[in-house]
Amino acid sequence: MGRLNLLRLAALASLLNFIKAIPAGHKTFDYVVIGGGTAGLVVATRLSEDPGTTVAVIEAGPHHVNEPLVDTPELFSRALGNPAFDWRFVTTPQVNLDNAILPQPRGKMLGGSSGLNFIVWDRASQREYDAWEQLGATGWNWNSLLPYFKKSETVAPQLQADIFPQTSQPSEANFDAFHGRAGPVQPSYNVIYSNVTIPYVDAINSIGVPTNSDPYTGNATGVYNTEVAIDRVKNIGKRSYAASTYFNMSSDRPNLTVFLSTQATKINFDLGDSLLSLFSSLLSSLLGLGQMRASSVDVVAVNSTGTTGRIFARKEVILSGGAFGTPHLLELSGIGNPEILREAGIQTLIDLPAVGENLQDHPSFTQDFEVKNTLFTYDLLRNNVTFNASQEAEYAESGTGLLANVQFVLTFSPLKDLISSQLLSTVQDDATKLINAPGTSPLARRQHRITRDFLTADDVANVEFIMFPGGGRTRVAPAPGSAYITVYTCLMHPFSRGSVHVNTSDPLASPQIDPSYLDNDIDRQLALQGVKLARTITQTEPLNALVVSDHSPGANVTTDADWIEFTKGFLTTTYHPIGTAAMLPRELGGVVDPLTLKVHGTDNLRVVDASLMPMLIATHPQSTVYAIAERASDIIRGRIFGY
Numbered sequence: 001m002g003r004l005n006l007l008r009l010a011a012l013a014s015l016l017n018f019i020k021a022i023p024a025g026h027k028t029f030d031y032v033v034i035g036g037g038t039a040g041l042v043v044a045t046r047l048s049e050d051p052g053t054t055v056a057v058i059e060a061g062p063h064h065v066n067e068p069l070v071d072t073p074e075l076f077s078r079a080l081g082n083p084a085f086d087w088r089f090v091t092t093p094q095v096n097l098d099n100a101i102l103p104q105p106r107g108k109m110l111g112g113s114s115g116l117n118f119i120v121w122d123r124a125s126q127r128e129y130d131a132w133e134q135l136g137a138t139g140w141n142w143n144s145l146l147p148y149f150k151k152s153e154t155v156a157p158q159l160q161a162d163i164f165p166q167t168s169q170p171s172e173a174n175f176d177a178f179h180g181r182a183g184p185v186q187p188s189y190n191v192i193y194s195n196v197t198i199p200y201v202d203a204i205n206s207i208g209v210p211t212n213s214d215p216y217t218g219n220a221t222g223v224y225n226t227e228v229a230i231d232r233v234k235n236i237g238k239r240s241y242a243a244s245t246y247f248n249m250s251s252d253r254p255n256l257t258v259f260l261s262t263q264a265t266k267i268n269f270d271l272g273d274s275l276l277s278l279f280s281s282l283l284s285s286l287l288g289l290g291q292m293r294a295s296s297v298d299v300v301a302v303n304s305t306g307t308t309g310r311i312f313a314r315k316e317v318i319l320s321g322g323a324f325g326t327p328h329l330l331e332l333s334g335i336g337n338p339e340i341l342r343e344a345g346i347q348t349l350i351d352l353p354a355v356g357e358n359l360q361d362h363p364s365f366t367q368d369f370e371v372k373n374t375l376f377t378y379d380l381l382r383n384n385v386t387f388n389a390s391q392e393a394e395y396a397e398s399g400t401g402l403l404a405n406v407q408f409v410l411t412f413s414p415l416k417d418l419i420s421s422q423l424l425s426t427v428q429d430d431a432t433k434l435i436n437a438p439g440t441s442p443l444a445r446r447q448h449r450i451t452r453d454f455l456t457a458d459d460v461a462n463v464e465f466i467m468f469p470g471g472g473r474t475r476v477a478p479a480p481g482s483a484y485i486t487v488y489t490c491l492m493h494p495f496s497r498g499s500v501h502v503n504t505s506d507p508l509a510s511p512q513i514d515p516s517y518l519d520n521d522i523d524r525q526l527a528l529q530g531v532k533l534a535r536t537i538t539q540t541e542p543l544n545a546l547v548v549s550d551h552s553p554g555a556n557v558t559t560d561a562d563w564i565e566f567t568k569g570f571l572t573t574t575y576h577p578i579g580t581a582a583m584l585p586r587e588l589g590g591v592v593d594p595l596t597l598k599v600h601g602t603d604n605l606r607v608v609d610a611s612l613m614p615m616l617i618a619t620h621p622q623s624t625v626y627a628i629a630e631r632a633s634d635i636i637r638g639r640i641f642g643y
């Protein structure tokens with residue numbers, strides 16, 4: 001980014017200090033986008049392509065330019081918990097995890113979570129996107145999203161020499177059918193492999209999971225080399241994320257204004273008078289009438305001044321605050337479950353009980369295994385000062401080397417490849433019981449029927465194993481001079497359903513996040529089977545010959561009871577919350593109309609971010625969020641009509 005843009009951003013950041021003095025006409029924009037994160041920057045960039053349209057972005061975080069903790073791939077995860085980058089949300093005490101309170105990081109910066117995430121760039125299987133439409137999200141399926149996956153990316157194909165072991169290069173035509181060549185984000189493949197990779201892939205194949213040469217084609221199961229959002233063409237060796245791509249291509253536009261370090265605290269509607277609002281609320285809940293019109297957004301400066309202000313929307317407000325921020329702001333603005341709002345001291349404008357419900361996340365369990373220290377793993381950076389210095393020098397010089405890689409090997413497994421048919425049928429029976437349980441909501445019932453079908457599908461994964469060739473990622477510190485592999489086991493289609501809600505009208509207080517992890521027998525059973533399998537993989541040849549010991553949780557964990565304690569004590573998020581403003585019909589527990597993405601009961605308030613996804617998919621969600629936002633932009637611009 002040029003010096004001029006930096007100056008311009010700085011000026012915009014301080015704009016709030018003067019906002020009260022600015023006449024309303026000068027702080028009025030056609031579109032006001034709340035949240036300059038992954039989805040928000042896509043929408044702002046696409047809407048501002050029309051020079052006659054003015055767009056404002058309100059982003060609570062700063063813009064990090066030339067910041068190693070964001071840019072350097074190998075430093076992924078180091079910014080977690082740092083308030084300069086992370087909202088640092090936590091869960092409520094998790095009753096099924098001995099009341100543990102767990103971190104729920106979210107990116108708080110221009111680029112949002114795309115600047116904080118672990119860089120994996122993949123997709124789910126066709127059947128999972130098609131399930132969204134089957135559920136009620138009309139128009140949202142694999143075929144309608146594929147052009148937008150491609151529109152968001154320019155994928156650097158692998159050189160034959162760099163290709164993932166034992167896979168073949170897709171033909172150019174096949175590659176072009178499923179991969180973008182002209183989009184803003186610049187994903188690429190690994191160019192360095194650990195020598196533990198081939199033995200690991202062989203072990204995975206031996207437990208019954210084949211290698212997938214191109215998982216971007218609609219069947220995303222198997223073990224494969226994932227693309228990563230690392231730019232090897234333009235900003236060589238750097239994270240490619242919403243701020244460095246979409247924002248950089250639009251930042252010079254005079255019709256785009258970004259308010260940094262500015263938090264939206266409330267969306268205001270035309271029906272401002274409280275009696276009128278109450279009347280409208282009654283109408284909207286009783287008759288389904290009374291569409292509310294968003295007219296402005298209250299904001300506060302996220303700095304010691306705490307200056308407040310108001311930004312006006314001539315046409316629309318687009319809410320892109322993410323799976324936690326979006327329902328939180330809807331509730332702060334009076335849209336949600338009246339009981340929850342009343343308890344928080346907020347007047348209900350739209351009775352929409354689905355707001356903040358349907359929270360789904362991939363739970364994850366991390367194990368590491370000591371391997372022979374003659375192997376080439378990321379531990380070398382820790383163990384060998386000279387090697388580390390040479391890698392840092394190479395990265396500074398050319399943007400290459402270990403610091404420009406993350407080397408995850410992903411395995412997405414259908415359940416039937418992993419567990420006995422007897423256990424599979426027990427899990428299916430448990431799913432049926434859950435579907436028929438009196439407490440299961442109509443939406444969850446529909447979702448669980450689909451998930452029950454996924455349990456026996458060939459082309460949908462239920463468990464993901466992520467292998468990282470290196471240690472230091474569990475609670476047991478790595479020993480000096482030792483090498484490790486880390487295996488993360490993640491549940492892809494959990495049956496747990498959680499929520500995120502306000503419990504105070506203070507807009508600066510964090511929302512109450514309750515993912516309800518492991519709240520049912522199926523998730524607990526699959527977690528147990530998954531972590532046991534992670535160890536089995538490392539005991540399978542040829543990998544077994546390289547493994548020195550089970551480092552964490554350790555060889556003394558042997559019985560099912562031990563493993564269950566491990567799953568309860570060591571569960572973490574995979575950082576993939578979705579679903580809290582689901583695009584589904586209102587009567588089915590939807591918050592947003594799938595055709596228009598307008599919040600039910602409103603005329604011009606749309607949601608575009610991960611909270612729209614009605615059901616989890618077996619993938620890391622960022623590329624899907626970009627694709628959703630690209631398609632949403634076309635819907636907003638009237639280029640497609642939602643189906």
Ligand SMILES: Cc1cc2nc3c(=O)[nH]c(=O)nc-3n(C[C@H](O)[C@H](O)[C@H](O)COP(=O)(O)OP(=O)(O)OC[C@H]3O[C@@H](n4cnc5c(N)ncnc54)[C@H](O)[C@@H]3O)c2cc1C
Pocket residue numbers: 034035036037038039040058059060061080105106107108109110111112113114116117118119120121122262263264265320321322323325326329574575576577608609610611619620621622623625
């Ligand atoms: C630690 C971590 C690791 C992850 N790893 C991966 C991975 O490897 N691969 C992958 O595909 N996905 C990964 N994800 C998930 C992925 O990054 C997210 O699903 C995706 O980025 C979400 O996009 P979004 O637009 O919904 O939200 P975000 O990108 O989070 O954007 C929301 C934006 O809104 C802003 N905001 C919120 N509330 C307000 C408000 N009231 N006022 C102003 N601004 C506000 C936030 O600051 C943020 O910038 C990871 C996520 C995290 C946190």
